[in-house]
Amino acid sequence: MIARSTLKLAATMALAISILSLLAMGLQYRLVESRLTEATKAALSADLAGYSALYQQRRIIALRQAIDFRSASATDELLLLQDRNQKRLAGTETVWPQAITPRDPTASYADFSSDAAQRFTHQGRDWLGVARILPGDFSLLVARSLTPVDATLASLRKGMAALSLILLAAGALIGTLAAKSVMTRITRLNGLADQVATGDLTARLPGPRSPDEFGLLETHVHAMLDRIENLNRATHRLSDTIAHELRTPLNRMMQKLAQIEGQPALAADLRAEMRNAIRVFDSLLDISRAEADQGSGGGLLPVDLSAVTAEVWDLYEPLAEDKGLRCTLQSQPDLHILGDRNLIAQMLANLIDNAIKYGAPGDSLSLTLQTTPDHHRLTLTDTGPGLPPDLRDAAFERFTRAPRDKDRGIQGHGLGLALVRAIAARHGAKLTLPEVAQGLTVELLWPKLTT
Known part of the structure; x- marks a missing residue:
């Protein structure tokens, strides 16, 4: 199907x-019209010149004889010579045409030329002629038919109309081919941009x-x-290197803390802080790996999303109920996607754990998984405090936390949702935060597994 812009470009061309x-x-x-008219005028001028020469030499008798001789073979000429009583002396006509009137009765025949030619209609035909009153009140009419000129112009118009249609069709065809090529x-290029938009920076x-x-x-793209x-590879290498290099000495320090005697409370606090730091580095490594694999299909296998969702929900539902949350799961069975089962489970665990962490007794928590014509839609909804309006755009950035979390004593580093976004991008899932009146809703649209 040709795009609308292609049709516009073709039509314009x-x-x-x-x-x-x-x-x-x-x-x-x-x-052409001007040249044909000029040719007719030239022929008329030649006729007038001949008649003028005869008239100058032998006057009206010679002119009458010449017109009689010419009238015998004239087909596209109109000739008429009359005396002062409008009696025909010679010519192709018997009466004077009403459409043309003799001019300049005082002019001599020698001054007579085609510059004074008039166009008139006689017997259904168009003529170009000159009418004069000669000395002695003789009336002379010399005219040439414009029918050949009109016929030639009519044929030319028909040819131009046909050529215009051909040019229009050719222009449309050429325009369409050129537009389709463009x-x-x-x-x-758009296909390349779409691949890059999904995170595949290796696309070419x-x-x-x-x-x-x-x-x-x-070439520039x-x-x-x-x-x-x-640059992206260098950034990931730097992140991985920092995380690996710092996690190793932290683990060694934890081992050496076991040797500290006499201050068990301090040693326990230090170990907790180090474990917390190691978890941060582990989360950063997970995010880095997910982002590095974004856009590539390597390592992804068919996964039953319904089964993974049910398993993670069964794991966290008791924790939610212990906190007093009202839990609901609605999941269609046998919804399959192409993915990494462990990463999907980790993502769902982060989302559900986050909702439980911020929920209060009496709040509701629901997880819905259903299929649509184009995607599998997974929606997690809670009626907790939700996100402050100024943090909605940055909710999935690393280390993003609401100020109230510290006031309420909620532990965390703001990496959970960042990991969720990285895993969703790894699987080509579209992650959004729909507007709701209360709480927070996270929606994921998963690409269906094509068979």
């Missing part, structure tokens, strides 16, 4: 070609670059992606 062609043909038509190149356009602007653009990929 066809219209532009047609307009330019019509202008060119219009100018050509006017030029849209193919744009679609190629196949084939050699063409030696044009699009090829140059593709590839260079930009190479730079981004290198």
Whole structure:
């Protein structure tokens, strides 16, 4: 199916070609019309020159003989010579045409030329002629038929109309082909952008670059992606290195704390702080690994999302009920996706644990999993305190915590939702926070497993 922009571009090109062609043909038509009229006038001038020469030499007798001779073979000429009583002396007509009147009765025949020619209609035909009163009140009419000119122009108009239709069709065809070619190149770049948007920074356009602007653009886009990929890889390496290098000495310090005697309380506090720091580094490593694998399908296998959801819910439901929360699970069976079972379970655990942590006795907690025509929708809803409005946009950033958490003594480092976002991106799931009147709702749209 051709895109609307392609059709617009094709129509614009066809219209532009047609307009330019019509202008060119219009100018050509006017030029041909002018040339044919001038040719008729030239023939008329030649006739007048001949009759003028005869009249100058032998007067009316010679003119009458010439017109009689010419009338015998005239087909596209109108000739008439009358005396002062409008009696026919010679010519192709018997009576004077009413559509033209003799002019300049005082002018001599020598001054007579085609510049004074008039266009008139006689017996259903158009003529270009000159009518004069000669000395002695003789009336002379010399005219040439415009029928051949009109027929030629009519044929030219028909040809121009047919050519216009052909040019319009050709313009539409050329415009469509050109627009499709352009849209193919744009679609190629859009496809690359869609791959990169899913997190696949290794995506590249196949084939050699063409030696044009699009090829140059593709080269620049590839260079930009190479730079981004290198920077991203360096960032992940730095994060991994920091986490690994710091976690190792912390573990050693914990082992050495066991050797401290006489201060068990202090040693216990130090061990708790170190364990807490190690958990932070573990979470950062998990987020880094999930983000590094984002957009790639490696390591993903068919997973029964319904079964994983039920298992995680069964694990946390007793904790929620012990805190006084009202729990509800609604899950359609046998909903499958392509994913990593452990990461999905970790993500669901983070979401449910987060809802339990912030909930209060009497609050409700519900988890819904259902299928739609395009996705599997997983929705976790609670009626807890929700998120402050100023934190909704940054909720999934690392180390984001509401100030009230510290006031309420809620422990955490603001990494749980960041890990949720990284795991969702790893699986190509769309993560959103729909607006609700109370509490917090997290919605995940999972791509269906295609068979």
